Amino acid sequence: MIEPGKEAPTASAVFFLVAGPILWAAHLLVVYGVQSVTCAVGNSAVAPSVLIQASVVLVTLGAILLLCFGLFFPGRLAHMLGYEMPEPHNRTFSVRVERLLSLLSLMGVVWSGTSVFLIDVCGLLR
Amino acid sequence: MELPNPDPRPRGEVRELERIWATPRGWRLVTAVNNTVIGLLYIGIAFLFFLMAGVLALIMRAQLAVGDSRLIDQDLYNQMFTVHGTTMMFLFAVPAVEALGVMLLPQMLAARDLPFPRLSAFAIWAYVVGGLVFFSTIFYDLSPKGGWFMYPPLTLTEFSPGDNADFWLLGIGFIEISAIAGAIEIVVGTLRTRPPGMSLAQMPIFAWTMLIFASMIMFAFPAVILATMMLEIERAFGWPFFTAALGGDPLLWQHLFWFFGHPEVYIIFLPAAGLVSMIVPTMARTPLVGYHLIVVALIATGFFSFGLWVHHMFTTGIPALSLAFFSAASMAVAVPSGIQVFAWIATIAAGRERFRMMTPSLFILGFLFIFTLGGLTGVMVAMVPFDYQVHDTYFVVAHFHYVLVGGFVFPLFAAFYYWIPLFSRRPLSERLGRWVFWLMFIGFNVAFLPMHLTGLKGMPRRVWTYPGDMGWDLLNTISTVGAFVLGAGVLVFLVDLIARFRAGEPDVENPWGAGTLEWLPNDVYSTRSIPHITSREPLWDRPSLAREVRDGHHYLPNAPTGGRETIVTSPIHARPQYIIQMPGPGWPPFLAAVFTAAFFLLLTVKIVTVAVVCGVLAIAFVLIWTWGLDPGPSKGMIEIAKGVRLPTYMTGPKSHSWWAMVVLMIVAGSLYFAYVFSYLFLWLVSPEVWAPAGSPAPPPAFWPTSTAVLLLSGSVLIWLISRRLGKLAVSPFAMSAALLLSLASLIGALALELSGHLMTGLSPGDNAYGAMVYLGVVLFGQLAFALTILGLYTLARYLTGKLDGVRRVTFDNYMLLYHYAVAQSLFGLGLVHGFPRLIG
Numbered sequence: 004m005i006e007p008g009k010e011a012p013t014a015s016a017v018f019f020l021v022a023g024p025i026l027w028a029a030h031l032l033v034v035y036g037v038q039s040v041t042c043a044v045g046n047s048a049v050a051p052s053v054l055i056q057a058s059v060v061l062v063t064l065g066a067i068l069l070l071c072f073g074l075f076f077p078g079r080l081a082h083m084l085g086y087e088m089p090e091p092h093n094r095t096f097s098v099r100v101e102r103l104l105s106l107l108s109l110m111g112v113v114w115s116g117t118s119v120f121l122i123d124v125c126g127l128l129r
Numbered sequence: 130m131e132l133p134n135p136d137p138r139p140r141g142e143v144r145e146l147e148r149i150w151a152t153p154r155g156w157r158l159v160t161a162v163n164n165t166v167i168g169l170l171y172i173g174i175a176f177l178f179f180l181m182a183g184v185l186a187l188i189m190r191a192q193l194a195v196g197d198s199r200l201i202d203q204d205l206y207n208q209m210f211t212v213h214g215t216t217m218m219f220l221f222a223v224p225a226v227e228a229l230g231v232m233l234l235p236q237m238l239a240a241r242d243l244p245f246p247r248l249s250a251f252a253i254w255a256y257v258v259g260g261l262v263f264f265s266t267i268f269y270d271l272s273p274k275g276g277w278f279m280y281p282p283l284t285l286t287e288f289s290p291g292d293n294a295d296f297w298l299l300g301i302g303f304i305e306i307s308a309i310a311g312a313i314e315i316v317v318g319t320l321r322t323r324p325p326g327m328s329l330a331q332m333p334i335f336a337w338t339m340l341i342f343a344s345m346i347m348f349a350f351p352a353v354i355l356a357t358m359m360l361e362i363e364r365a366f367g368w369p370f371f372t373a374a375l376g377g378d379p380l381l382w383q384h385l386f387w388f389f390g391h392p393e394v395y396i397i398f399l400p401a402a403g404l405v406s407m408i409v410p411t412m413a414r415t416p417l418v419g420y421h422l423i424v425v426a427l428i429a430t431g432f433f434s435f436g437l438w439v440h441h442m443f444t445t446g447i448p449a450l451s452l453a454f455f456s457a458a459s460m461a462v463a464v465p466s467g468i469q470v471f472a473w474i475a476t477i478a479a480g481r482e483r484f485r486m487m488t489p490s491l492f493i494l495g496f497l498f499i500f501t502l503g504g505l506t507g508v509m510v511a512m513v514p515f516d517y518q519v520h521d522t523y524f525v526v527a528h529f530h531y532v533l534v535g536g537f538v539f540p541l542f543a544a545f546y547y548w549i550p551l552f553s554r555r556p557l558s559e560r561l562g563r564w565v566f567w568l569m570f571i572g573f574n575v576a577f578l579p580m581h582l583t584g585l586k587g588m589p590r591r592v593w594t595y596p597g598d599m600g601w602d603l604l605n606t607i608s609t610v611g612a613f614v615l616g617a618g619v620l621v622f623l624v625d626l627i628a629r630f631r632a633g634e635p636d637v638e639n640p641w642g643a644g645t646l647e648w649l650p651n652d653v654y655s656t657r658s659i660p661h662i663t664s665r666e667p668l669w670d671r672p673s674l675a676r677e678v679r680d681g682h683h684y685l686p687n688a689p690t691g692g693r694e695t696i697v698t699s700p701i702h703a704r705p706q707y708i709i710q711m712p713g714p715g716w717p718p719f720l721a722a723v724f725t726a727a728f729f730l731l732l733t734v735k736i737v738t739v740a741v742v743c744g745v746l747a748i749a750f751v752l753i754w755t756w757g758l759d760p761g762p763s764k765g766m767i768e769i770a771k772g773v774r775l776p777t778y779m780t781g782p783k784s785h786s787w788w789a790m791v792v793l794m795i796v797a798g799s800l801y802f803a804y805v806f807s808y809l810f811l812w813l814v815s816p817e818v819w820a821p822a823g824s825p826a827p828p829p830a831f832w833p834t835s836t837a838v839l840l841l842s843g844s845v846l847i848w849l850i851s852r853r854l855g856k857l858a859v860s861p862f863a864m865s866a867a868l869l870l871s872l873a874s875l876i877g878a879l880a881l882e883l884s885g886h887l888m889t890g891l892s893p894g895d896n897a898y899g900a901m902v903y904l905g906v907v908l909f910g911q912l913a914f915a916l917t918i919l920g921l922y923t924l925a926r927y928l929t930g931k932l933d934g935v936r937r938v939t940f941d942n943y944m945l946l947y948h949y950a951v952a953q954s955l956f957g958l959g960l961v962h963g964f965p966r967l968i969g
Contacts, residue, residue: 013320013700016329024432031436035454042448043813055450093702096330096421103425111433111461118453128449128513 015086020097022073023105024078030066031111034059034119042125055124063116070112073105130671133661138681143657145569149688150241150654155713159254160714162246163653168232169632170553173360174260175225179538180619182216185209187616190576194609196597205595207274211297212267213679214277218393220260222537223346226400227252227311229544231340234318235549235569237333239678241655243318244785246711247718247754254722259307262730263300266293273297276385276591279360281371281379286364295364295733296690299398299878303729305350308482312343312350319343320700321785324646326662326685327703333645333665334417337424338403341431345396348435351800353389355380355807358852359904368893368900376818380445381810381856384656385803387438393531394600396436398500401429401540403467405493408547409473417668419472426472426696443516445842448676452513455640459511466504470497474518489561492543496571499535503528506581521591524584530577533877541568542622550640551647554631559623575611629677644669650679658686659696662703672734689767690777695786696769709780710760717754721747725755740842752922759786759926761936778936786938787945794949797912801953804908807961808901812968820898821967825889832885833962836878837955842872844951847944855934865924871947878954879913882906905957912950919943 018025037058043050048104077098081088088094132706152163161167171645189209192200194305230296231249244247248736266272275284275294284294319340356876360382369375371382410417417423436484438445439455453834472558474497484490506528510516519525542565547651582605588595595601639648644666649656660683664670684705686695693711762778769775781787812819819887851865883906893903923943927934932939 010699010701010704016701021428021432024429028432028436031454031458034236035451038448038450038454039813044816090328093328093330096328099421100425100428103422104429107425107429107461107465108432110464111436111458114457114461115454118450118457122450122453124448124450126449127446128350128452 009085011087012085015084016097019077019081019084019086019102021104022101023070023108026066026069026073026105027108027111030062031115033062034115037062038124044054052124056119059116059119063112065084066112070105070109074102074109077101130661130663132682133684133773134658134682135771138686142686144679145688146654146657147652149693149713150652152653157714159719160448160716162242162250162712162714162718164231164235164242164246165552165653167246167250167253168228168255171228171231174253175221175228176258178216178220178260179225179621182213182221183616185213185267185614187217189213190609190612191606192594195606196595196599196602198594199419202594203593204270204274205428207591208267208270208272210591211274211276211279212264212272215273215297215349216260216264216303217533218277218397220256220264220302222533223308223393224256224260224784225541226339226342226397226821227308227315229400229404230315230342230466231311233358233548233550234315234336234339235322236625236647236649236651237336238319238322238327239324239649239656239659240318240322240647241693242819244312244695244697244709244711245314245789246312246316246693247715249314251718251722251725251751251754252307252314254719255307255310255725256304257721258726259300259304259729262726263296266296269297273667278390279382280386281360281363282359282373283701284364285371292734295361297359298361298364298731302354302361303726304407305354306356307565308346308824309796310348312346313789313796315339315343316347316792317785317788321697321788322695322709323698323703324458324659324662324701325696325698325705327698329701330853331662331665334406334420334423334427335400335403337427337611338400338406341427342396342400344393344646345392345399345431345434348795349392349396352385352794352803354801355803356385358391358907359385359807362907363900366894368903369812369897370900370904374898375828375895375949377813377900378811378814378897380442380814381807382443383442384810385807387441388435388803391438391441392431392434394529394536395430395630397533398536400431401496401537402427404540404544404547405473405496406469407643407645408489408543410494410666411547411641412485412487412493413477414482414485414642415476416669418467418475418479418642420467420665421474427469429465430462433458433465437462438765440511440516443513444520449513456513457509458918460508463504463508463511470501473497475886480735488559488566489543489547489548489623491563491566491570492539492546495566496535496539496543499531499539499570499573501535503531503533503535507532512640519584521588522539523580523588526590527577527580530573530580534573534577538629539569542566545622545626546646547641549630550635550637551651552632552635553629556637556640557629557637558625559785561621562889565611565618565622565625568621569615570618572611572613572615573620576608576615577611578719579611581608583608619883627866638675639668649675656709658683659683660684683770684773689769689869690764694776694777695781705769705773707775707905708769708777709785710777712754712757715754715757718752721750721754724750748918752918755922756926759936759938760930761931767884780935780937780941784941786936787941790942790945797953798947801908801957804904805956808905808960808964811897811901812964814898817967818896818898819968821896824896824898825891827962827965828885828889830962832881832888833958836881836885837958839874839878840951840954843871843878844948846874847869847947851940851944854932854937861928864927868920868927875913875916875947875950879906879909882909882954902961905961908948909954909957912946912953916943916947916950919946944964960964 041055070101088097152166177718192198319336362368363370369377371377371379434460440459445453458826468613546562588601626784656678658678658681660678669672685853690710693713694708697706697709728740766774766776789888891899893900923939926939
């Protein structure tokens with residue numbers, strides 16, 4: 004008789020593999036949300052454009068830092084998420100996928116984040 | 130590798146497998162649940178919808194062939210383009226993908242079947258009945274006319290009276306639920322019924338794409354289900370979610386619809402890409418180049434596709450910076466798609482032998498050409514200034530047909546030619562196949578390439594006719610000729626299919642010399658034994674595998690429980706965990722599907738009493754069907770290979786049932802997320818009317834606090850029952866009373882929440898704020914209704930001795946959903962009672 008197979012929690016594996024895209028999604032949600040809310044109801048003492056630009060820059064820098072962490076230290080990220088990868092073949096696969104997804108997400112985050120310097124933050128196109 | 134079962138197998142095992150997995154004959158065929166049988170039905174009906182929607186397209190093209198045409202009238206034209214788009218997207222593309230998943234996944238994973246065969250059968254029959262009734266509305270002047278996206282305010286009762294729009298809202302909403310049922314099956318099947326050794330790193334790319342496809346359905350479809358609920362409620366009861374004069378906003382529909390609608394494009398494309406990734410290596414006779422990169426591209430595309438929805442709304446007046454965020458995402462998604470295209474080209478180039486130019490290969494090359502062109506115009510319309518110019522013109526029609534026909538229909542036809550030898554005694558004709566391809570390829574490009582120019586010349590979409598002096602005649606005539614050539618290609622395919630397809634054992638095994646598991650010797654029970662996997666192309670790397678599997682030298686070569694069963698493995702490394710016992714043919718899934726469809730369709734035409742009776746019958750048949758499940762651990766441990774014994778029963782987080790409930794909770798969570806978004810969106814667009822002047826204040830804190838106390842008490846009670854279940858010290862009366870009390874807490878909480886709002890005098894029909902508040906109660910009520918049925922069912926099983934501390938799957942499901950309902954409702958209390966106070 005064998006024991007039913009044991010392995011790392013599936014949620015840990017999923018979060019490790021798609022850490023990059025999750026950060027990308029969180030970044031998009033926050034920058035879109037902050038900009039939409041500030042433009043719609045902004046009545047603070049600070050001008051909306053400054054508030055939005057500062058928020059987007061901060062959030063983008065934060066996302067870049069976290070993505071770089073996932074890109075350069077996948078082992079530590081796996082450990083933090085409780086994802087143990089004992090088998091070399093699966094470890095190689097998981098790390099490659101995690102890093103490449105982080106790289107693609109980094110591109111997406113930078114692409115979105117830089118637009119705040121190019122476009123009027125609350126302006127309409129019509 | 131040492132064989133799991135090296136010794137010769139006893140005689141009679143195969144005959145026993147054939148008996149257990151036999152397909153019902155005659156009129157009992159509708160009770161079949163085998164994936165090969167219902168999968169064939171599924172793909173057959175999906176293809177029928179493709180043909181019927183294609184005929185509508187040809188009639189529309191005939192109407193548009195020349196200016197000032199009066200072939201059909203405007204009203205019928207409006208119905209036709211709505212039914213064409215709706216059918217192609219909801220009744221053909223998504224079901225065809227799910228059908229391929231149901232048909233091919235068990236074979237590719239060498240599983241005997243997917244884990245919930247009756248759920249598959251239910252989903253398929255619901256789709257068949259609901260879909261056919263929906264399509265038939267075109268014959269009775271009852272079809273919707275608002276386009277496949279049904280934008281309000283055009284689709285509000287004021288501008289779309291009658292039942293036409295309701296057929297879309299209730300019919301399609303119901304078919305989406307069927308798609309979600311299929312998605313649950315595919316997620317759990319892909320992650321839990323892989324053969325031993327097939328870790329995530331060795332999973333076939335098609336299985337990856339189906340996993341991502343089903344996961345995307347879990348997050349995308351709930352948004353449109355909520356939207357259809359809201360629009361139907363507004364049409365039926367006047368709750369003004371989309372009426373601007375009362376604080377609603379038609380743009381909310383667009384947000385919800387496209388949060389589903391854009392991922393829908395990738396929901397369709399990704400599995401097609403998976404088909405291509407399976408066919409290309411076989412035809413190139415070399416492993417897929419860049420397996421890791423393709424997995425990365427699939428996951429990235431799946432994620433990025435959720436960040437693109439606003440690019441359908443560039444011209445709606447959203448602030449420019451918001452558009453820039455989504456424009457960036459729209460262009461970024463081209464990168465992972467490009468990765469896949471380059472990987473396929475590299476695989477074709479890497480083969481040591483020449484790429485075999487058979488019919489499937491032709492369709493793959495056609496796909497590469499057409500889809501790449503569609504992708505390029507996609508990058509063009511992702512740029513806001515360009516999109517402003519071509520929005521709602523024929524340029525967009527050309528773009529999305531290049532993406533969808535190129536990205537899905539061509540790979541699907543490649544798949545037909547490639548995989549039909551798996552299910553038919555004879556393959557399709559290679560000679561006719563080439564005719565089919567060239568007619569379709571030339572016809573498609575003749576039809577749709579000129580539409581780019583028609584659009585750039587300013588012809589708008591969805592016009593019934595146009596003046597003859599606009600300079601659009603020649604381009605439209607060419608498009609119409611192309612459409613009929615394309616139709617001729619499909620007709621030749623149909624002739625070939627009718628002439629040559631005969632379901633049954635194929636004459637030739639593995640005619641393409643492919644390396645993946647679906648080409649192992651197959652029968653109604655799938656493979657004789659379930660192989661141990663050590664590579665991505667096991668048939669190439671272990672030439673003796675087919676013989677070993679046929680001779681029963683791998684896992685589970687027999688039927689030790691005496692019924693239908695397969696191996697459940699761990700989700701990451703595919704280590705054997707237990708044996709799942711699966712139900713066989715039966716009437717309940719079929720009847721439940723028919724009555725569910727009847728419930729929704731009768732509701733559409735306002736025959737409410739009969740609809741309710743059908744709804745009750747549907748629930749009754751679901752309960753009859755599930756009563757026979759959860760067999761308990763009576764079969765003990767069984768040997769699946771020499772020295773390998775597995776349990777035949779599992780509860781808790783390892784069980785497939787637990788997984789299905791978690792997936793369902795994610796779906797429910799997505800739907801609630803869409804509600805929260807809607808609530809905050811309506812506040813954001815009209816903060817000055819949230820709540821409007823004169824609107825009653827939220828109920829005093831006593832009401833939500835009492836509701837929260839009741840909810841938490843119920844959760845604690847469930848936790849206590851879970852700990853005490855099966856303990857001898859607890860009397861059956863106390864256990865039954867506790868179960869009933871947990872239900873009473875939930876229903877009491879619902880009643881308190883509803884009463885609190887009613888007491889303030891807030892009415893859902895007065896303004897959007899009131900409508901959103903009461904929609905929260907409706908969503909809470911839905912969960913309470915489901916839990917009431919599940920709770921009473923759990924109690925019935927307990928009282929009849931079918932539930933105890935070990936045999937507890939039913940209770941676990943009740944417990945999971947209960948805790949989820951409490952969490953959702955507590956969050957809802959914070960939103961509905963806390964948010965107005967916070968901003969007020």
